[in-house]
Amino acid sequence: MTLVPVTYKGGIYQHDIVIDLIEDLGGYVVQKHVLAQEVVLQCFVPRDDIELIREISRPIFGEVTDSPLVGTEIAVVSMSLEIHHLPHPSCDIAEYVRRIGAKSNMVSLARGPGKRITGLNDEERDVINEHDIAVYLMGNFETCIEHKMPILLRGIEVPVVVCGGPDKETLIKIVDPPVEGYVGGVGRFMRRTKEADQLDKLDEIVAEIIRVLEKKREDVAKDPLSVAPARLMNLIRERVPAILEVTSPTPLTVQMTGIRVKLPYDMFAPELRLMEIEDGITLGDIAEVAPSRMRDYILVKVLPFSETNTVI
Amino acid sequence: MLAVEYFEVECPEPVGAEYYKQITNDVLLDQNLLKVIEKLHVYIDPKIPIFVAVGILKPITTVVRVGDIANINPQEGKMTLVITEETYLASMLRILWERFGKDRVEQPDRFTVVLYNVPVAAKEIEEIVIGNPSESLNKDLIYAFRQVAPEGFRLRSERFEKGKFSFVASEDTLAENIDELVKSKFALMGETP
Structure with a gap:
């Protein structure tokens, strides 16, 4: 399944249908902006399902466009x-x-x-x-x-x-x-x-x-990452509730090979390292959790398959 | 740059000259300074590095009086000034306070000033000079040319006198023969510094 970056723009009414659909199809919503009555979703969706999303969002006047820079x-x-x-x-x-x-x-x-x-x-x-x-x-x-x-x-x-x-x-x-x-x-x-x-x-x-x-x-x-950064974002959002309290526009910033977590390094790095992803594999096993030079944020660099021998 | 009689940007790099002509135009237009400049010659050499701007200003003789920014309405024992342009309001208030005292000058709202029992006629109040735009002109020009010149050029020498100005800036210490360079640039416009 190839995930492609797209932007969804539409009204706020019933937009949760689109979010549920994207998640059910195995995609990820990277950023969600609510601007008055409009919603902009930046997401990764399976290439084959773009047409389906277009079709389902048509009655609620949603638009799906290619956004090659999502997740960078x-x-x-x-x-x-x-x-x-x-x-x-x-x-x-x-x-x-x-x-x-x-x-x-x-x-x-x-x-x-x-x-x-x-x-x-x-x-x-x-x-x-x-x-x-x-x-x-x-x-x-x-x-x-x-x-x-x-x-x-x-x-x-x-x-x-x-x-x-x-x-x-x-x-x-x-x-x-x-x-x-x-x-x-x-x-x-x-x-x-x-x-x-x-x-x-x-x-x-x-x-x-x-x-x-x-x-x-x-x-x-050529040497795939052990876990997709967008997936990691969803996991951190579920398992580290403190991230929901962060007021920054993007508390979790997805990158191509990692993710920036806008939480203090000293307090949250040990918790992140021990966070279980699947079958007992923790984040510390497949990624490097390092302090960022940007404020006191955490930078998670996902290791490639060649180093961990794991792909989740 | 229609209002300027002569405007040239000289630079060993033709592409750079083109960009700096645009930048100079944009900055001067933004700062509303095009109307006061008659001639302008800019010389930039990034190799030395040096930035020189020389020019001639149009004569500015007008001063701003109370009558220019307010309508005066004389009444029994008081005079109401209805302000139409706020730019010189602060300096007008300062001058009126000095002349008549704070107890006789009141500003009930943003666009109204009331004078109580002042011993002068409305005509005389209208004639009070409250501002001289040419006073701040030099400061405005220096500010504008600091924006035009490349940012790293922080060592400057400016001269503004008798309607002529020169602005020289560089990244390194300015050479001693700067005056000759300025003179040669004035000569290109057919002027002397």
């Missing part, structure tokens, strides 16, 4: 939190990827700006490495991008997409070490992205992120 956590790396980069383009891009299902976090560097003075500290590096992919938003000058990329990529292990003012070919030529994705023509700008050509650029960034993540998904599929 993206770091949008902005050079600073100054007005030079915010709210355009950093927020525009972070918000745009959110619309198609991703959980995006903005990572702003303490010493991002400049050419000679630029730097990346260990905390920033670790926070970026906790995500599935990092999108670097660079400036408009080739000289600066060429000079600072080696510094900003030091120690980064996740796939990177670089956005910058020069065209794509120039970026490919100047970015060293090479990264996984490039989007040209998106440097620093001071206006809202609302014209058709600007939205095309945002679509180009999304397409590049999807391309890079698809490749990562293929790599993960």
